[in-house]
Amino acid sequence: MNAREDILLSVEDLRVSFRSEEGKTEVLHGLSYRLPKGKVLAVVGESGCGKTVHALSLLNLLPSGGEIAAGHVYYQGKDVLSLPPQELRRLRGAEIAMIFQDPMTSLNPIRTVGSQITETILAHTDCTKLQARARAMRLLKQVGIENPRKRMDEYPFQFSGGQRQRIMIAMALCLTPGLLIADEPTTALDVTIQAQILKLIKNLQQKNHMSAVFITHNLAIVADIADEVLVLYGGYCVEEARADELFAKPLHPYTQGLLHSLVSLKRKEEHLPAIEGYPPAPGTPKEGCPFAPRCPRAWDKCHDRLPPLFEKNGRRVRCWLQEKDDNSGRN
């Protein structure tokens, strides 16, 4: 990433652990990245790799049992995680907004859609109820809900999944935040709706010059929307690069595997290629590279020692293969 660019969000050595009866389990092992203004960062990985946990920690929204063990999240220079509750609240929704994975459960089932949007506006601004309502109506129209005047007073169950996600988007963008965190916003929707929602987010992001952290396991989405890509595996960042570079030349064997398993119309194969094995369960004691057990190119060293993040040409890769060319890696 270019250091001269205006950095909006900077995450430093973020570690998250969960308490359970067996003790603490660290699920995110020191994640660091920087996001310039107006850019979109995609965080990619399989289920359980720490994507969502990372997204929730950005706003200190971890569920009970989860805690941020170490690290900092700076938004416009402010240390988000050490803000007093009052100020953190002012940031949430107004400066940093979030869209969640499941639009079916993310809206309060027994309150009207309109009231759920207007309450965000009312919580952060001095406008009157009527003004907030007018604004909410405009937003609904903007995200493609027809007849917003009538639909404002309807309940979430009267909307389809795609429409609910549109409402979530309207709610997230009602105060034109500087940063949007989208946690798999299209995963729960069917494919045609996915494309529409994605397009909507992309349009609004560009129109409002918003930065976004886009969490997904879908590489097709990444290619469509992201400027930067960060690949997570087992709670570690294994690769970070500009999207075009990553797709052109993935460096980490895991990323290579992911790209290889994409459905392609050019290839004619009986079976889709897949990465053998399963990702490590959180809390599995490990020395060495988390991907080593599944890596086709692993050797002894990979099983014994965790590779540092090697930095090369503005790209970062956590793989011993890089050591051969470059020894200036940093952890």
Add this chain to the structure above:
Amino acid sequence: MLRYILRRLLLLPLVVLGVTFLLFLLTQRLSPEMRASLYIKDPRQMGALEEVIQKYGLRDNVFKQYGRWLSGALTGDLGYSHSANMPVARAIKEYLPATVQLAVVTIVLVVFFGVWFGTVSAVKKDKWQDVCARLLSVGGFSLPIFVLGLLLLMVFYGKLGWFPPGGYSITTDVIIHSPSFHTYTGFLLIDSLLNGNIGVFWDVARHLVLPAVTLCIGSFALMVRVMRSSMLEELGKDYVRTARAKGLAESAVVYRHAGKNAVIPVITLAGIQFIRLLGGTVIVETIFDYPGIGRFGVTAAQQLDIAGIMGFSLMVAVLFVLGNLLSDILYTAVDPRIKLHE
């Protein structure tokens, strides 16, 4: 909605018929002579036994007898209660308002404190507030009503003299039966205010405290537990996370979002408990000598006052159906997803 209500009301006669007929069948286990003897106060009149049997047709076939009771009931004549020394219909009219009054006060207290304590308990899970609320609720749950009632009576009446038993004092009795006191609703708390007589209001309220508190404790315990677990469940849901992510104050998250959802199961419970209070405050009314319908029912049962028992059960059956209907209607007010039509 209206159609649903009408349909539910159609059920009412069925329930009433079922309950009263079963009960009527049970009374037939007593021989006509036994039933007739209940009307005879003086042993010297035993010779009139056969006359009574003939007069009331006690030897007729059960359907015929039940039909007679039913047609009477339909015209508002529920027979004569010898335990209360007045017609059953009048006894109900006289005693029911006091019980409804007690039940309403109790259920309001139970819901208010139950929801409040349950919410605090859930929000402060495993903190001292939660531990206290749970101890209180387990304690209340395990304390039998008759023990608690007697204890309260001992302390607050016996020792301190603050809250006397009974329905009202003798002075009040004189006032409310004087021609200048108008009976508007039958509920003394309301009527006293409508008559502008604060003294009566305070007197009635003072007499309500102990039975209401006694009734509260057990129901309260259950309410706290239901509210707590329901609240905990709601607080873990996605929409609560959304509310937090929007930057709402924690109180808005807890009350406006989670609370409104969490209260739905409480409504069912409150409905059931309210009905139970209306028909079954027997023990409490007996302990505190409270002039309610429960005391009427228990006296009727003790003295084998068949007309009284039949009237009492008829009333409970009607209240049961209406109470359930009421809690169904309340549901729709809270949860827009529930529509009362099929």
